[in-house]
Amino acid sequence: xxxxxxxxxxxxxxxxxxxxxxxxxxxxxIPLLLTTIxxxxxxxxxxxxxYTFTLDNYLRLGGFSTSCENGASACFDPxxxxxxLRSLSLxxxxxxxxxxLAYPLSYFIARAPSKHRNTFLFMVLVPxxxxxxxxxxxxxxxxxxxxxxxxxxxxxAGLLHIPFTPLEMLYTPGAVLVGMVYEFLPxxxxxxxxxxxxxxxxxxxxxxxxxxxxxxxxxxxxLPLSLPGVVAGTILVFIPxxxxxxxxxxxxxxxxxxxxxxxxxxxxxxxxxxFGSAASLILMVMTLVVTYFYTRKFxxxxxxxxx
Amino acid sequence: xxGFAVEMRDVVKTFQTPEGGFVNAxxxxxxxxxxxxxxxxxxxxxxxxxxxxxxxxxxEWPTQGEVYIEGEPQGHKPPFQRPVNTVFQSxxxxxxxxxxxxxxxxxxxEKTPKNEIDKRVGKALEMVKLNGMExxxxxxxxxxxxxxxxxARALVKLPSVLLLDEPLGALDLKxxxxxxxxxxxxQREVGITFVFVTHDQEEALTMSDRIAVMxxxxxxxxxxxxxxxxxxxxxxxxxxxxxSNFLEGEVRSCDGENTISFVPRLGMEIxxxxxxxxxxxxxxxxxxxxxxxxxxxxxxLSQNCxxxxxTNSAYIGSDTxxxxxxxxxxxxxxxxxxxxxLDPRAYHQGEQKAWLSIFPDNAxxxxxx
Amino acid sequence: xxxxxxxxxxLVMTLLVYFFLYAPILVLITYxxxxxxxxxxxxxxxxxFGDTKLVSGNVVQxxxxxxxxxxxxxxxxxxMNAAKNTLTIAFISTISATVIGTMAALAxxxxxxxxxxxxxxxxxxxIVIPEIVMGIGILTLFxxxxxxxxxxxxxxxxxxxxxxxxxxxxxxxxxxxxxVTLVVRARLQGFDQSxxxxxxxxxxxxLITFWRVTLPMLLPGVLSGALMAFTxxxxxxxxxxxxxxxxxxxxxxxxxxxxxxIITPQVNALSTVWILIVFTAVxxxxxxxxxxxKE
Numbered sequence: 001x002x003x004x005x006x007x008x009x010x011x012x013x014x015x016x017x018x019x020x021x022x023x024x025x026x027x028x029x030i031p032l033l034l035t036t037i038x039x040x041x042x043x044x045x046x047x048x049x050x051y052t053f054t055l056d057n058y059l060r061l062g063g064f065s066t067s068c069e070n071g072a073s074a075c076f077d078p079x080x081x082x083x084x085l086r087s088l089s090l091x092x093x094x095x096x097x098x099x100x101l102a103y104p105l106s107y108f109i110a111r112a113p114s115k116h117r118n119t120f121l122f123m124v125l126v127p128x129x130x131x132x133x134x135x136x137x138x139x140x141x142x143x144x145x146x147x148x149x150x151x152x153x154x155x156x157a158g159l160l161h162i163p164f165t166p167l168e169m170l171y172t173p174g175a176v177l178v179g180m181v182y183e184f185l186p187x188x189x190x191x192x193x194x195x196x197x198x199x200x201x202x203x204x205x206x207x208x209x210x211x212x213x214x215x216x217x218x219x220x221x222x223l224p225l226s227l228p229g230v231v232a233g234t235i236l237v238f239i240p241x242x243x244x245x246x247x248x249x250x251x252x253x254x255x256x257x258x259x260x261x262x263x264x265x266x267x268x269x270x271x272x273x274x275f276g277s278a279a280s281l282i283l284m285v286m287t288l289v290v291t292y293f294y295t296r297k298f299x300x301x302x303x304x305x306x307x
Numbered sequence: 308x309x310g311f312a313v314e315m316r317d318v319v320k321t322f323q324t325p326e327g328g329f330v331n332a333x334x335x336x337x338x339x340x341x342x343x344x345x346x347x348x349x350x351x352x353x354x355x356x357x358x359x360x361x362x363x364x365x366x367e368w369p370t371q372g373e374v375y376i377e378g379e380p381q382g383h384k385p386p387f388q389r390p391v392n393t394v395f396q397s398x399x400x401x402x403x404x405x406x407x408x409x410x411x412x413x414x415x416x417e418k419t420p421k422n423e424i425d426k427r428v429g430k431a432l433e434m435v436k437l438n439g440m441e442x443x444x445x446x447x448x449x450x451x452x453x454x455x456x457x458x459a460r461a462l463v464k465l466p467s468v469l470l471l472d473e474p475l476g477a478l479d480l481k482x483x484x485x486x487x488x489x490x491x492x493x494q495r496e497v498g499i500t501f502v503f504v505t506h507d508q509e510e511a512l513t514m515s516d517r518i519a520v521m522x523x524x525x526x527x528x529x530x531x532x533x534x535x536x537x538x539x540x541x542x543x544x545x546x547x548x549x550x551s552n553f554l555e556g557e558v559r560s561c562d563g564e565n566t567i568s569f570v571p572r573l574g575m576e577i578x579x580x581x582x583x584x585x586x587x588x589x590x591x592x593x594x595x596x597x598x599x600x601x602x603x604x605x606x607x608l609s610q611n612c613x614x615x616x617x618t619n620s621a622y623i624g625s626d627t628x629x630x631x632x633x634x635x636x637x638x639x640x641x642x643x644x645x646x647x648x649l650d651p652r653a654y655h656q657g658e659q660k661a662w663l664s665i666f667p668d669n670a671x672x673x674x675x676x
Numbered sequence: 677x678x679x680x681x682x683x684x685x686x687l688v689m690t691l692l693v694y695f696f697l698y699a700p701i702l703v704l705i706t707y708x709x710x711x712x713x714x715x716x717x718x719x720x721x722x723x724x725f726g727d728t729k730l731v732s733g734n735v736v737q738x739x740x741x742x743x744x745x746x747x748x749x750x751x752x753x754x755x756m757n758a759a760k761n762t763l764t765i766a767f768i769s770t771i772s773a774t775v776i777g778t779m780a781a782l783a784x785x786x787x788x789x790x791x792x793x794x795x796x797x798x799x800x801x802x803i804v805i806p807e808i809v810m811g812i813g814i815l816t817l818f819x820x821x822x823x824x825x826x827x828x829x830x831x832x833x834x835x836x837x838x839x840x841x842x843x844x845x846x847x848x849x850x851x852x853x854x855x856v857t858l859v860v861r862a863r864l865q866g867f868d869q870s871x872x873x874x875x876x877x878x879x880x881x882x883l884i885t886f887w888r889v890t891l892p893m894l895l896p897g898v899l900s901g902a903l904m905a906f907t908x909x910x911x912x913x914x915x916x917x918x919x920x921x922x923x924x925x926x927x928x929x930x931x932x933x934x935x936x937x938i939i940t941p942q943v944n945a946l947s948t949v950w951i952l953i954v955f956t957a958v959x960x961x962x963x964x965x966x967x968x969x970k971e
Contacts, residue, residue, distance in 0.1 A: 006882070007383060013787025017795050020780035020853055024798040027850040031813030032801075038816060049820070101696070104689035122958055127697050129954045132913050133931045134947040138700030140935075141707060146717050148703050185697065214683065235804075243806020246913060250935060260808050267812055267918070273819075276812060284809045291804055366873050386876040399874035403892045412888075416879030464878065 032284075039278035047271030057278035080262070080279070084286065087259040090173075091241040094180040098237055099230060101181070102188035106229070107222075109189075110196035121193065128186040136250045139179050143169040143251070171253040179247040184240065188233035195229030196222070231298045235291065242287050259283045311375070312468050312500035313340040313363055318372035320358050320524075332358040334524035335372075340468075340502060345494050347503045347511040350521035350547075356504045359521075360470050363502065364393045377467055387416070391468045392461035396476055398453045400445040406432070406456050407441035413464040431463035434493065451482050458493075468500045475510065487513050508548050512536065520544050538582060542676050545594040552600075552638050554593040555675060561585040566672045568593060572636050578610045579670035590675040597639040599669035602629070602661040611665040617655050627654050631663060638663070701951060708944035709742045711735050715941045745945035755946060758930040761841065765916075765926060766909040769848035774902040776849075777856025778894070784857070785864040799854040807851075811918035814847050815839075818919065839921030847919045848909045855908065856901035863897025 005011060039057055042050045061080045109120040127135065142148045150166040157164035169175055199222065207217040245260030252258075259279060266276030320333040333355045340346045348356035361367045362374050365386035374381045376391060386393075392413070401409050410431055414424045432438045435455035445453055454474055461469055471490075475483045491514045494501045505511050511518050512532040519529045520543075528535060528544045539545035542553065556568040559576060566581040568591055579593050606612045615638070619630035629640045640663065646653060655661060711734045712719035719734050721742045728744070729737040738744035749755060783789070784796060802810060822837040831837065871893060875885040891898070913928040920929060927950070934943050 006385065009787050010789035013783045013789035014791060016779045016783035016787070017789075017791065019776040020857070021791065021795055021798065023776070023846070023850045023853060024795070024801070027814055027817070027846060028801055028810065029798060031810070031817040034816050034820065035809070035813045048823070101689070101693050104686045105693045108686050108690040118962065122962065123694065124697065126951075126955060126958060127701060129907065129911070129958070130701065130947070130951045131911055131928050131931065133928045133935070134704065134950065135700060137931070137935055137943065137947070138704045141703055141715075142700060144716070148718075151717075182696070182700065185693070239804060239806055243808040243914075245808065246932070260806070263808055263812060267815065273812075273816060277816065280809050280812050284805050287806055288804065364873075364877060366876075385881070386873070387879045387881055391877075393874070393877045395870045395874055397868060397870050399868070399870040401871060401874075401889060401893075412875070412880075413878035416884070460874075460878065 035277045035280055038274050039281050041274045043272045043274050047273065049273055057275045058282075060275065061278055061282055083257055083259055083262055084282065086173075086257075087242055087283075088286065088290075090177065090180065090258065091238050093177060094184065094241045095234055095237050097177070097181050098184055098188045099233070102185055102192055102233065103230075106189050106192035106196055106226075109193050110199075117197075121190075124186050124189050132183065133246060133250075135183060136179055136247055139175070139182060140170065140250055143175050143178070145170065170251065171255045173252065173256050175251040176248050176256045176258075179251045180241055180244065183244075183247060184237045187236040187240075188230075191232040191236065192226060192229040195226045195232075199225050227298070231295075234294070234298075238294075239287055239291065243283060310342070310378070311339045312342045312344075312377060313502060314338065314375040314378075315359065315362070316373050316375070318359070318362065318369045318374060320355075320362060320367060321370040331524050333362070333369075336521075336524070336526055338519060338526060338529070340500060341517075342500055343498050344516040345491065345501045345503065345514055347505060347515040347518045348521060349505060349508060349511040349518050351506055353523070354521040355524040356506075356521050357472060358524075360393075360472055360502060360504050363468070364391055364470050365389045390466055391470055392464055392466040393470045393472065394454075394457050394461050394474045396473045398445075398457040398474075400453055400456055400460075402445055405442050405444050406437070406448075409445070409456055410460045410463055413460060417464070427463050428459075431459040434462065434497075435459045450478055451486065454478065454486065458490075462497065462499070466499065468502060471501060471503045473504055473506070475505075475507075483510075490514060512548070520547060522547075539594065539671070539673070540582065542592050542594065542673050545671065545673060550597055550639060552595045552597060554595070554636070556591055556593060558585045558587050558589040558591055558672075560587060561589075561672075565667070566591070568672060573613065573634055575613065576610075577665070577670055578667040579672040580668050581672040585672065585674075591672050592675045594671045594673055595638075595665055595669055597628070597641040598626075598643070599665070600638070600640040601664040602631070602640060602642065602655055603664065604661065606662045607664040608666070611667060611670065613663050615661060615663045617657055617659045617661065620654065620656055622654065629655055631661070633663060704944055705948045705951065708745055708941050708948040710745075710941045710944070713940055715939055715944070745941040746949070748940075748942050749945045749949070752942070754925075754930065755927075758925045758927045761924055762910060762926040762928075765841065765845050765848060765924075766906050769845050769852055769909045770902055770906040772845075773849045773852035773856050773905045774898060777853045777901060777905075778860050778898055780853065781857045781860035781864055785861050799857055802851045802854050807914040808918075810851065811847075811915045814843075814850075814915070815918040818843055839919055839924070841924040843919045843921070844916055844924055844926070847915050848912065851912075851915060852905035852908055855904050859901040859904060860894065860897045863894060863900075867893070 037051070038049050040053045040055070042052055042054060042056065044050050061084075063078045063081050105124070109117055109124075112120060140147075144150075145166050145168060147170070149169065154164050154166065203221055203225075204217060207221050212220065243260050245258060245264045248256045248258045248261055249264075259282075263276050263279050263283070266272050266279065270276075315336050315338040318333055318336045319331055321329050322332050324330055332353075336355070336359060338359070348359060350356050358367060362369055363376070363381075365381065365384055365388070368383050376389060381389060401412065404412070407428060410428045411424050414427060419427070428441075429438065432440065435458050437452060437455050437459065440448070440452070440456075445456070448456065454477075457474070475486050475490075478486060487510055490501075503511075503514065512535075515532055517529060517531055518535050520527045520535060522543055528540045530538070535544065536548055539548065545551050546553070554570045554573065554577065556570040556577065559567045559569055561567070561581060561584060563584045564580060566579050566585055567576055568579060569576050570593065577593055585591060601607060602615075602617075613633050615631040615633045617629055618632050618637070621628045624644070626641050626643045629642065631638050631640055642655065644654070707715060707718060709721050710718050711722045713730070713733050713735060722735050722738050722744050723742070724737040725739065725741045726737045727739065728735065735744055738747070740747035780795070780799070784792065818839060822839075825831070826836050871889055872885050875889040876882070880888065911928065912926075913932065916926050916929055917932075920926065925933075927946075931943060931946065
């Protein structure tokens with residue numbers, strides 16, 4: 001009996017992976033399937049699910065509403081489409097800003113003397129390890145009308161004798177963008193750092209030896225070699241931003257509604273799990289589509305293996 | 308007890324290639340290794356020598372055929388149930404244990420009492436000249452020292468057979484030559500059967516009692532070093548071991564030992580020695596080792612003597628390696644420099660003419676491939 | 677020597693970004709000493725010690741002095757409960773995820789079996805879908821299953837299946853395992869199997885080999901994975917948000933709840949404590965690492 005087990009490598013492998021599969025199938029795949037099934041259903045009066053097949057939820061998301069303002073039987077309300085587009089554009093903007101801010105810092109750390117590198121890295125990680133929600137709250141304190149930023153600007157204006165009205169920064173799309181960038185900056189710094197760090201010093205020396213100046217070296221040697229890091233970081237930033245609802249909730253209030261907020265509201269306030277599931281599915285599909293085309297062009301960035 | 312330390316009977320080992328096909332890494336191999344001998348498996352990479360060793364150790368199981376250790380068929384027994392121990396090419400010393408713990412590991416598995424472990428580990432380390440290093444960690448040891456720990460770790464269990472998988476490969480030349488001699492004398496001292504895998508023919512020739520030359524999963528020839536070198540049974544072995552000149556030809560006559568063949572490219576008949584009977588018309592190839600050729604100012608033999616021109620010469624110190632042209636055939640000739648002199652006329656140089664003589668006993672007639 | 681390193685642009689950007697990263701944290705910490713109860717504007721430090729006294733919405737005196745809000749925090753039973761929950765969930769899910777993730781890493785790296793491709797795909801999913809999709813999926817599953825079971829088995833009261841500590845823990849395990857597997861697999865890739873062969877050659881069977889040789893050498897990777905799982909669990913908001921129930925509130929959820937109700941500097945005090953703990957832990961880890969490197 002033991003011999004049989006010893007000899008069958010595939011049996012051993014299957015048993016080792018079994019508990020993991022149990023969790024993945026039970027708590028990931030089945031829930032996704034369930035979400036899909038429910039998205040075609042209808043809500044009942046108590047906020048439960050009537051299992052049926054209807055495309056109502058998707059039609060609503062697409063903007064085709066049957067309850068129109070002017071009494072027409074069908075009209076087009078781009079409300080939800082706008083929400084989806086807003087999430088997409090926010091994700092793109094955040095990713096680009098994060099890359100621009102993260103790159104110089106990663107470069108600095110990667111080229112710093114090795115005994116200091118760990119310290120610099122930890123300095124990046126410490127804010128990350130303080131809780132997500134807390135960090136969003138901090139920005140609330142900074143950006144609100146009587147907050148820190150306005151206070152500082154006001155003092156400066158006072159010193160220069162310029163009239164100053166406090167800026168309305170909170171509860172705007174800008175605030176949400178700032179919050180997102182802040183949250184996800186470390187997630188881009190680490191992968192870019194990892195791929196930059198792998199570049200052997202002798203490559204820079206070789207480039208210089210062959211006549212390249214600092215500018216050329218960067219664009220022809222450094223940047224291409226650090227691309228896997230940028231790619232990995234993009235995946236680590238883009239996907240979560242697409243699904244965020246806290247940042248928009250706290251910093252955007254009622255003014256900025258993203259897909260995440262929509263889904264959250266459906267499950268909690270509006271109690272329509274079917275519509276929420278449909279939105280969730282659309283979110284997932286959109287994310288997967290963008291990720292698919294992105295990785296097809298740029299790869300997964302697996303060249304940088306987790307440090 | 309069948310009398311052999313290790314035996315392989317018609318063993319085949321098949322692997323699947325990445326493209327999906329199958330390849331026989333070991334292809335119907337028969338081998339008998341005697342008790343107490345130093346036996347080498349020699350060949351280039353992919354010939355099946357390492358796979359054969361791993362099947363003896365129990366890391367692989369034969370697809371067909373059977374491996375016997377001390378007469379017992381091993382079947383699908385895992386390594387920890389076999390009375391053999393292995394010295395790995397990469398040493399595989401446990402990095403998280405020190406030298407003592409590494410060497411003691413095998414005895415711990417046998418549930419040997421502590422004080423006996425102490426004694427035996429001490430003796431093993433002494434044998435490999437590493438006493439005093441017990442507390443060191445593998446990272447603090449040089450390549451040669453690590454190799455000795457690996458050796459001690461395997462030997463301390465007093466296995467019937469010790470398997471060594473290219474253990475000297477990672478050492479530098481000087482250290483390697485030292486270790487070759489040390490291993491040889493160690494084996495004599497301990498009396499255990501050593502099965503040694505290597506791709507270095509000089510190493511095999513130096514250390515072994517017998518050598519098995521392998522190629523593409525098959526055993527080409529088994530014999531003592533002198534047999535392999537002086538009496539290869541095929542062109543592959545003659546070519547693989549040492550250096551040789553090859554002349555293709557056709558048999559004119561053969562009486563079992565003496566064979567006369569016609570070599571078209573030289574336009575003459577060569578008298579040679581054969582190990583089997585050939586028939587007239589058989590295609591053969593004559594193998595002549597460079598050190599066995601003689602150059603002289605005048606023809607020195609009535610047969611196998613031809614005029615050549617020296618085209619290249621390289622002074623090695625102990626000998627001079629020459630390239631000579633006979634008709635349009637390039638031949639290698641090595642002459643030992645047995646007189647100490649600075650006079651350049653003592654060595655053959657380029658553009659010189661000379662007569663090349665080959666004793667028939669030195670011209671080995673082998674089947675053409 | 678690359679002149680780029682000295683480029684002022686890089687240095688300036690670096691300083692700016694570090695400032696950007698830390699400014700909010702400094703604001704948070706400062707405001708945890710705010711005397712203003714509404715915590716909108718910073719009204720100054722509490723300087724007087726004594727019984728708590730308020731003047732027009734500002735605390736002017738407190739038994740704990742400037743640390744007033746920290747004391748309030750310590751008296752706050754809800755916070756302590758949330759902290760306990762957070763740690764419990766983190767520990768249990770980390771240990772579980774590390775064990776089964778390591779097993780999966782071994783399976784995927786060293787064996788071939790029929791479900792291998794499927795497993796690898798399944799492990800990729802949590803990384804490529806937004807957390808909220810996973811969160812509501814699990815919520816949906818639990819709510820449907822629980823409703824069904826509660827009704828068909830006629831459970832009521834304390835026996836009713838509901839969202840709670842258990843549902844949070846299993847969800848955390850689910851999103852942690854892929855990361856543990858990834859980290860351990862990376863470590864396994866460079867792992868020379870001859871160590872395990874050597875152990876077996878010397879008489880150790882498979883179990884002893886794993887315990888005495890494989891695991892000790894794999895330990896840094898396993899610990900890395902465990903640390904990652906711990907961090908993910910401690911910090912998680914979204915999935916916990918959808919899978920928790922009354923009594924299983926974690927700290928992030930609690931803070932979020934506070935933000936929507938009353939915001940006193942107590943929230944800041946909590947944040948400051950959290951930051952201090954993290955900072956200390958990091959320094960400790962660094963120090964331990966340095967010690968190990970010296971040996």
